[in-house]
Amino acid sequence: xxxxxxxxxxxxxxxxxxxxxxxxxxxxxxxxxxxxxxxxxxxxxxxxxxxxxxxxxxxxxxxxxxxxxxxxxxxxxxxxxxxxxxxxxxxxxxxxxxxxxxxxxxxxxxxxxxxxxxxxxxxxxxxxxxxxxxxxxxxxxxxxxxxxxxxxxxxxxxxxxxxxxxxxxxxxxxxxxxxxxxxxxxxxxxxxxxxxxxxxxxxxxxxxxxxxxxxxxxxxxxxxxxxxxxxxxxxxxxxxxxxxxxxxxxxxxxxxxxxxxxxxxxxxxxxxxxxxxxxxxxxxxxxxxxxxxxxxxxxxxxxxxxxxxxxxxxxxxxxxxxxxxxxxxxxxxxxxxxxxxxxxxxxxxxxxxxxxxxxxxxxxxxxxxxxxxxxxxxxxxxxxxxxxxxxxxxxxxxxxxxxxxxxxxxxxxxxxxxxxxxxxxxxxxxxxxxxxxxxxxxxxxxxxxxxxxxxxxxxxxxxxxxxxxxxxxxxxxxxxxxxxxxxxxxxxxxxxxxxxxxxxxxxxxxxxxxxxxxxxxxxxxxxxxxxxxxxxxxxxxxxx
Amino acid sequence: xxxxxxxxxxxxxxxxxxxxxxxxxxxxxxxxxxxxxxxxxxxxxxxxxxxxxxxxxxxxxxxxxxxxxxxxxxxxxxxxxxxxxxxxxxxxxxxxxxxxxxxxxxxxxxxxxxxxxxxxxxxxxxxxxxxxxxxxxxxxxxxxxxxxxxxxxxxxxxxxxxxxxxxxxxxxxxxxxxxxxxxxxxxxxxxxxxxxxxxxxxxxxxxxxxxxxxxxxxxxxxxxxxxxxxxxxxxxxxxxxxxxxxxxxxxxxxxxxxxxxxxxxxxxxxxxxxxxxxxxxxxxxxxxxxxxxxxxxxxxxxxxxxxxxxxxxxxxxxxxxxxxxxxxxxxxxxxxxxxxxxxxxxxxxxxxxxxxxxxxx
Numbered sequence: 001x002x003x004x005x006x007x008x009x010x011x012x013x014x015x016x017x018x019x020x021x022x023x024x025x026x027x028x029x030x031x032x033x034x035x036x037x038x039x040x041x042x043x044x045x046x047x048x049x050x051x052x053x054x055x056x057x058x059x060x061x062x063x064x065x066x067x068x069x070x071x072x073x074x075x076x077x078x079x080x081x082x083x084x085x086x087x088x089x090x091x092x093x094x095x096x097x098x099x100x101x102x103x104x105x106x107x108x109x110x111x112x113x114x115x116x117x118x119x120x121x122x123x124x125x126x127x128x129x130x131x132x133x134x135x136x137x138x139x140x141x142x143x144x145x146x147x148x149x150x151x152x153x154x155x156x157x158x159x160x161x162x163x164x165x166x167x168x169x170x171x172x173x174x175x176x177x178x179x180x181x182x183x184x185x186x187x188x189x190x191x192x193x194x195x196x197x198x199x200x201x202x203x204x205x206x207x208x209x210x211x212x213x214x215x216x217x218x219x220x221x222x223x224x225x226x227x228x229x230x231x232x233x234x235x236x237x238x239x240x241x242x243x244x245x246x247x248x249x250x251x252x253x254x255x256x257x258x259x260x261x262x263x264x265x266x267x268x269x270x271x272x273x274x275x276x277x278x279x280x281x282x283x284x285x286x287x288x289x290x291x292x293x294x295x296x297x298x299x300x301x302x303x304x305x306x307x308x309x310x311x312x313x314x315x316x317x318x319x320x321x322x323x324x325x326x327x328x329x330x331x332x333x334x335x336x337x338x339x340x341x342x343x344x345x346x347x348x349x350x351x352x353x354x355x356x357x358x359x360x361x362x363x364x365x366x367x368x369x370x371x372x373x374x375x376x377x378x379x380x381x382x383x384x385x386x387x388x389x390x391x392x393x394x395x396x397x398x399x400x401x402x403x404x405x406x407x408x409x410x411x412x413x414x415x416x417x418x419x420x421x422x423x424x425x426x427x428x429x430x431x432x433x434x435x436x437x438x439x440x441x442x443x444x445x446x447x448x449x450x451x452x453x454x455x456x457x458x459x460x461x462x463x464x465x466x467x468x469x470x471x472x473x474x475x476x477x478x479x480x481x482x483x484x485x486x487x488x489x490x491x492x493x494x495x496x497x498x499x500x501x502x503x504x505x506x507x508x509x510x511x512x513x514x515x516x517x518x519x520x521x522x523x524x525x526x527x528x529x530x531x532x533x534x535x536x537x538x539x540x541x542x543x544x
Numbered sequence: 545x546x547x548x549x550x551x552x553x554x555x556x557x558x559x560x561x562x563x564x565x566x567x568x569x570x571x572x573x574x575x576x577x578x579x580x581x582x583x584x585x586x587x588x589x590x591x592x593x594x595x596x597x598x599x600x601x602x603x604x605x606x607x608x609x610x611x612x613x614x615x616x617x618x619x620x621x622x623x624x625x626x627x628x629x630x631x632x633x634x635x636x637x638x639x640x641x642x643x644x645x646x647x648x649x650x651x652x653x654x655x656x657x658x659x660x661x662x663x664x665x666x667x668x669x670x671x672x673x674x675x676x677x678x679x680x681x682x683x684x685x686x687x688x689x690x691x692x693x694x695x696x697x698x699x700x701x702x703x704x705x706x707x708x709x710x711x712x713x714x715x716x717x718x719x720x721x722x723x724x725x726x727x728x729x730x731x732x733x734x735x736x737x738x739x740x741x742x743x744x745x746x747x748x749x750x751x752x753x754x755x756x757x758x759x760x761x762x763x764x765x766x767x768x769x770x771x772x773x774x775x776x777x778x779x780x781x782x783x784x785x786x787x788x789x790x791x792x793x794x795x796x797x798x799x800x801x802x803x804x805x806x807x808x809x810x811x812x813x814x815x816x817x818x819x820x821x822x823x824x825x826x827x828x829x830x831x832x833x834x835x836x837x838x839x840x841x842x843x844x845x846x847x848x849x850x851x852x853x854x855x856x857x858x859x860x861x862x863x864x865x866x867x868x869x870x871x872x873x874x875x876x877x878x879x880x881x882x883x884x885x886x887x888x889x890x891x892x893x894x895x896x897x898x899x900x901x902x903x904x905x
Contacts, residue, residue, distance in 0.1 A: 361598075436631035439598055442618035443625045444645030444696060455633045541635045541676035 001360045001448065005370055008353045012373040014400070015416045019388035020380065026391050027234035040235045050219060050232075054239065057215040060131055060206075061199040061243075064138040068195050069188065071139070072146035075288055078281035080154040081180070083273045085282065091151075093289040095144045096296060099520035101477040101494045104513040105137035106208030107506055108295040111302050111309070118298075118309045129211025137205035140295055142198050143288075146191040153187020154180075157269040189254045197247040201240060201381030203480040208501055216240045217480070220383045224484060230390070237384040248379035296517065303511035318507040325503030327491030332515055335476055335493035338410050339523075343472035346415035346422065350471075351464050354426035355456060359438055359448075378420035382480030385417055389485045405487025417481040418474045422467040429463035430456070461534060469527040473520050547610065549574035549732050550595070550700065555604030557590055557756075564590040565601065566756040572749075575730045577723070579737055579747035583779065587756040588736045592702055595734065597621050609699060624693030628705040630685045632677040638664070638688050639673040645696040663691040666725065683714040690722065694729065701726070703735040707742060719746055740780050744768065752776050774898045777819045784822065784866045788897075790814045796897060799862030801838060803890065807897035817898045822853060824894035825868035827886050840866060842884045845875070856886065 030036040044050050075094060079087050097105070112118050113128035126132055157180070165175045181188075203217040210218060216236055223233040302308035306315050322328035357371050377385070393404045403409040433456065441451040457464070479494045486495055493516050500509040535542075548571035557565040565587045572578050580588035593599040595606060597618040606614050613621050624645075632641050639660050646656045664670045667687040669680075677685055686706060693701060706722070707715045723746050726733050737743050743750050744764040752759045752767060752775075760772040771777035774785065788798040793808040796818060803818075810816065840856030843865065852870045857863060868888060870880065880886065 434627075434629050434631045436627045436629060437633065439596070439618065440625060440627070440631050440692070441644075442598075443596065443621075443623055443693070443698075443702075445619055446645065446648070447619075450648070455635060458635045538635075541678060 001356060002363055002366070004352065005356045005360065005363065005366055008349060008356070009366065009370050009373065011349065011412075012353075012370070012416070012419075015412045016373060016376060016380075016385075016419075019385070019392035020376075022391045022395075023234050023237060023384070023388035026231060027238050029231060031231065040231050044232065044235045044239075049214070050236070053214045053216050053219045053236075056131070056213060057200050057217070058243075060134050060138070060215060061196050063131070063135050064142060064199045065192055065195045067135065068139045068142050068146050069150075069191050071288065072143055072191065073150050073184075073188065074284055075143075076147055076150040076154050077180075078285050079151060080157070080269075081271050082278045082281040083271055084278040084285065090285045090289055093292060094147050096292055096517075097140050098144050099473060099477070099524070100296065100517045101479055101497060101513055102137070102141045102202050102204030103208050103479060103494065103497045103501065104299055104510070104517070105140040105295050106133065106205050107497075107501065107510045107513060108298045108302075109133050109136055109209055110506060111298050111510075116310070127211065129209060130213040133209035133211070134206050134213065134215070137209055138199045138202060140292065141202065141205065142195040143292070145198060146195050149191040149194060150184060150187045153184040153190075155268075157183055159269040162269060186254050186257055190251055193247040193251045193254075197244050200243050201383070201480070203383050203483070204498075207479075207498065217381070217383055220387060221483070224387060224390070230387075233387055234391070237381075237387050240381055241379070241384055244381050244384075245379045252375075296514075299510040300514050302507055303514055305507075308507065318505075318511045321496065321500075321508060321512060324496075324500050324505045324508045326496030326498075326500040326505075326508070326512065327493075328496070331491040331496040332493045332512065334407070334490055335516065336519060338407065338414060338492060339472045339475035339519075341407070341411045342414045342418075342475040343468040345411060346418070346471040347464055347468040349415060350419060350422040350467055351426045351457075351460070354423050354430055355452065358427055358430040359435075359456075361438075374423040375420055377416055377418070380417075382417055382478060383483070385413065386481050386484035389413055393485070405485065405490060407490050409485055410482055410490055410492070413481055413485060414475045414478060415471070417478065418471055421470060425463055425467050425470070426460070429460040433459060458538060461538065462531060465527060465531055465534070469523060472523050476516050476520050476523075548572055549576075549609060550734075551605075551607040552591075552595070553605045553607075555591070555594060555601050555606065557587075557594060557599065557601045563756050565594065568604070568756075568758060570751065570758065570761070572732060572734070574732055577726055577733045577735070577746060577748045579735050579743035579750045580753060581737055581740060581743040581750050581779075582753035582759075584738060586753040588738075588751075588753050589704060590756075591753070592704055592734060592736045595700075596623055596625060596702055622698050623700040623702050624696065624698040625702040625704065626686070626689045626693050626706045628708050630677070630682075630689045630709075632685055632689055632692070634677055637674050637676055638669065638680070641677070641688055642691045642695055644692060659695065663695055666694075667691045667721075681714075682710050683718055686710065686718065687721070690725070694731070699732060701731045701733040703733065705736055705738070708737070708739065715742075722746065744780070752779065754779075771819070771896065774817055774819065777896060777898075782822050782867060784820045786818045786820070786861060786864050786866070788816050788818045790816055790897075794892075796895070799858070799860055799864070801860045803895065804892040805895040805897055806893055807895075810897070810899065815900060817900060819896040819898065820866070820890055820894065822867040822869040823851075824890060825856075825866065826889045826891065827868065827870060828874060838889065839885055839887050842880060842882050842886065845880070845882055852880075854880070854886075856888065 027040055028035060028037060030039070078084060079091055109128055110117065113120055113123055113133070117128065123132065161179050161183070162175065165179050170178065201217060203221060206213070206215045206218045207221065216239060220233050220236045220240065223229045223236060303318050304314060304316070305311065306313045321332070327334070353370065353374060357367050357374070360367060389409065392398065393401055393409060395401060403412070437451060437455060438448060441448065477494060479498060482492060483495060483498070486492055493512055497509045497512045500506070500512065550572040552568060552570040555565055555568040556563065568591060580591060582588045590599060594601045597613070597616055601614070604614070605612060608622065633644065636644070642660045642663055643656050646659060661670070664673060667690060669684060669687055672680060672684065677688065680688065707718055710718065719742060735746065747764060749761060750764055750767050751761050754775050760767060760776045767776065768780055771780060777783045778785070786798050788796045790807065790810040790812055791797050791802055792812050794804060794806065795802050796805050796807060796816060798818060805818070807816070838858055838860050840858035843855040843857050846853045851872060852875045854868045854870055856866045856868055858866060874880070
């Protein structure tokens with residue numbers, strides 16, 4: 001077992017720890033790799049144009065958080081505390097933004113509010129290119145993430161608390177303030193930090209719609225791609241790492257507390273019909289759902305007409321990707337290939353890794369270190385990881401530099417980038433299994449891999465599928481992790497969206513972004529069918 | 545006596561600064577049913593896991609059937625194990641669970657099927673072969689776990705609180721079942737439990753543990769009748785403790801009364817703790833001239849089904865509270881109620897004396 005821990009641990013070291021370490025080192029080096037101490041940082045903080053970005057990033061992230069979290073709370077409240085109709089549909093609609101690259105809302109906003117936008121007047125002369133556009137796009141992107149966290153927190157409600165409150169004659173507002181909100185507070189805190197971090201590290205939205213408004217993420221990109229100033233790119237990356245790591249630590253602490261809440265034996269809460277309230281909640285969800293869908297719909301519509309919104313003649317010309325600035329149709333197939341490889345290879349690595357952390361005996365230090373490495377990616381923004389990959393894999397002295405710009409490195413990177421969520425999903429599934437399975441097997445003289453294959457894997461199959469689809473969807477949509485390491489032969493669909501937007505072919509960019517969306521919808525549908533089929537065929541033992 | 549089947553010598557297990565097992569030595573004969581009994585945290589489970597090789601001990605030696613197994617991993621040792629949680633594989637049927645340990649032993653498929661059949665007959669679950677564990681009751685699941693552990697015919701059966709998760713009625717029934725099965729198969733068995741009733745009814749010998757050391761080893765009757773320490777006396781059953789002083793060999797003073805007892809070897813004047821079981825207090829047939837005759841007022845009378853428990857306050861003993869178990873019939877016949885005053889006596893051979901005063905309560 002130690003050998004297995006060693007192999008997967010080595011992967012995390014090579015694909016995560018070493019590149020990150022090297023990047024930290026680079027931020028302390030000059031152009032000829034000589035050690036210059038904190039000179040780069042001094043230069044950074046004495047360049048007003050750069051320092052300005054810190055304030056911009058914090059402002060945009062705070063504003064997005066303040067808007068997204070209450071919106072998501074209201075939506076989650078409607079889904080869990082009302083008896084309005086179509087709750088399943090509304091939940092599905094709210095999760096749509098997960099399936100598209102964060103570049104897409106930017107493109108749609110350009111069509112709606114841009115210089116030639118459809119409803120440009122709604123902004124009353126303000127430009128969409130800047131903080132307004134970034135915040136709108138980020139609210140769209142982060143909404144489902146906040147929603148899922150708050151939904152989970154609200155689902156924990158104990159019906160007995162509500163019954164006790166009613167028995168004590170508490171008014172509805174009082175019950176809301178004394179029972180509902182305190183019960184969801186960890187979820188709200190967690191959602192706040194997740195939204196804040198996602199926005200501050202996101203690269204897609206500010207790139208497309210940020211205009212001249214610089215934020216930390218676009219600065220990293222400009223320093224590296226525009227000015228080839230890798231040292232300064234490393235400095236900005238380290239600064240970007242600070243809020244991400246901080247938010248990560250707070251989130252961990254908060255989640256640990258929430259587990260304690262969970263352990264109480266609660267009776268699930270069932271809302272009662274209240275026609276007026278249910279109708280109001282339905283109206284609220286219709287507004288939000290319509291806003292989300294309109295972003296997607298505008299992108300699709302614009303991709304299918306000559307020149308939205310002035311010439312609405314139908315055309316497929318924008319889909320002729322091979323004649324456009326991006327990587328052509330090849331980039332789409334590359335993305336599908338990357339997503340499939342990441343889904344399959346990543347799931348195996350993540351699941352076996354989690355199994356070893358959770359079930360191996362002894363070697364406590366090695367397992368703790370492994371777990372730490374598995375949690376680390378959550379705190380590392382994709383751009384930072386990507387830049388670290390340049391330093392590590394593009395170094396002439398590194399024998400692994402043959403991988404640079406290949407599909408292999410893209411898979412390596414993407415698996416690591418999204419490692420943590422899969423790791424936690426697998427751990428949760430494994431922890432629900434009796435810890436004595438391994439002991440019993442040992443007493444029956446069975447090698448551990450036999451029990452792993454015959455019991456652990458079948459029991460955890462639904463969770464492994466969840467990990468696979470999560471990795472697939474994220475591999476399709478990611479931009480930040482791969483923007484520094486793709487090559488001419490390995491351009492991806494999401495990168496094509498970025499490049500076509502750069503060359504002004506916005507309709508084609510939207511068309512490609514929608515291709516990503518449909519692929520993810522298809523994958524999710526397939527996942528659903530497969531999960532249902534599996535449940536019927538192999539999970540018979542779950543039924544009593 | 546033949547060579548012991550399992551010999552544990554000077555076993556010590558430390559978790560950092562905490563000593564979970566302190567210099568434990570123990571011998572278990574072939575075919576014996578031994579219970580490790582003690583409060584939680586006493587080290588009984590740690591000792592079981594050391595025997596299984598799940599937590600390797602810090603120092604000492606374990607021999608099984610004459611072979612030193614101290615350094616062997618669990619897979620190289622010869623035992624079957626059953627846990628409180630059953631640990632049945634949820635995705636395998638009852639038959640597949642039982643067959644799990646037989647499948648890669650190069651046994652022919654027909655032989656495996658036959659053996660599984662045999663075992664399921666043995667535990668009376670032959671008609672449930674193709675059910676999944678979730679479809680069985682707790683008691684049935686535990687029997688399947690037992691069959692699975694016995695499938696490979698191990699030399700040693702380890703039971704880790706196997707009945708603790710079950711309902712009271714099922715538990716009592718399974719105690720009997722397990723004991724019968726063990727006797728029929730003659731497999732050396734160690735069971736860990738914190739339930740004294742379980743230990744008293746099932747074990748050939750009981751090992752009472754506390755704070756990582758063995759307090760006493762003996763038959764259930766010995767443990768109950770002659771507890772070797774105040775801890776054992778208090779842990780097993782109900783016990784009255786009264787502080788007293790030795791007058792001379794065979795005589796101890798409690799309050800203003802001298803009681804005859806079988807204690808000797810204490811110097812006169814030694815502070816001692818005297819232990820008396822509630823059921824050993826005699827209220828019937830106490831003659832007025834008997835020297836140990838005491839009297840006490842009934843402070844509270846609790847009906848416990850098959851008997852009454854009286855809280856007696858005896859002025860002569862120094863106003864200590866003594867619990868006495870009285871037959872229902874006696875209480876009714878003599879009209880005993882709260883505030884009644886009773887004469888009682890304690891037979892000398894039922895009095896246990898431990899050095900040191902005020903050890904308890």
